[in-house]
Amino acid sequence: MKLTIFNGSPKLQRGNTDVMLEHFTAGFHRESGNEFQIFKLNQFASPAEAVRRFEEAELVLLAFPLYTYAMPGGVKSFIETLQPLCGKCSDKKLAFLVQYGFREAIHARPLEKYLVTVSRILGCEYLGTIIKGGCDGLAAGRGNGNKGTLKGIYNIGVSFGKTGLLNPDELAAYSAPEFEKQHSRFIMNIILKLINRFYWGAALKKNGVTIAESYAKPYEDERRG
Ligand SMILES: Cc1cc2nc3c(=O)[nH]c(=O)nc-3n(C[C@H](O)[C@H](O)[C@H](O)COP(=O)(O)O)c2cc1C
Secondary structure (H helix, E strand, C coil), X not given: CEEEXXXXXXXXXXXXXXXXXXHHHHHHCCCCCCEEEEEEHHHCCCHHHHHHHHHHCCEEEEEEXXXXXXXXXXXXXXXXXXXXXXXXXXXXXXXXXXXXXXXXXXXXXXXXXXXXXXXXXXXXEEEEEEEECCCCCCCCXXXXXXXXXXXXXXXXXXXXXXXXXXXXXXXXXXXXXXXXXXXXXXXXXXXXXXHHHHHCXXXXXXXXXXXXXXXXXXXXXXXXX
């Protein structure tokens, strides 16, 4: 199996996407005969070169960090540069890896839908999206869950190396938790209130805003009429 990987992190130094890919490919490579090559999107000489590499590939993994519930500009630009290939990629299979700071999988679910749509518009077979939060400290070696995160992505690499597929059950177990726990939501609510009162309080006061007004939800109020 020959896998072409695009890493869309804009970082020049070794980042968290690199660390995830190192472990994924170690698992993928365990199957003899499997080959892979990794391209960093920010190191292509031109967008045309990135498109050419994509055109040559049959099995593709696009890996990147979540940026503001979406993706780095370079990833968006890469996807848009593929526009001339829309509907012409029936020879290709496309998988994604999205890693990020917040722990819960829910943060990447809207983006996942977009990636399904991108695959459909290109005409590729969509293999799935590996979603993993809590990855902020991977490259720096910080964080409690790193061992589990890296072992998990290695195991997904092993399965993928054997089957060429991403197993939805394995992905769901790896992405957990889906939502923030009730008690951490409760604690965050208290922390946010304290931050608003003592940290932002001065700025609110200066701008003539009361603490109560800082919780206003004008769009929600408008929707309710
Ligand atoms: C501009 C920017 C936006 C980000 N947006 C989010 C976000 O919406 N949610 C989140 O959980 N993490 C967010 N992060 C954190 C990154 O997803 C996280 O640090 C990731 O592991 C970085 O991967 P990299 O080292 O491969 O670039 C953001 C980071 C940056 C710099």
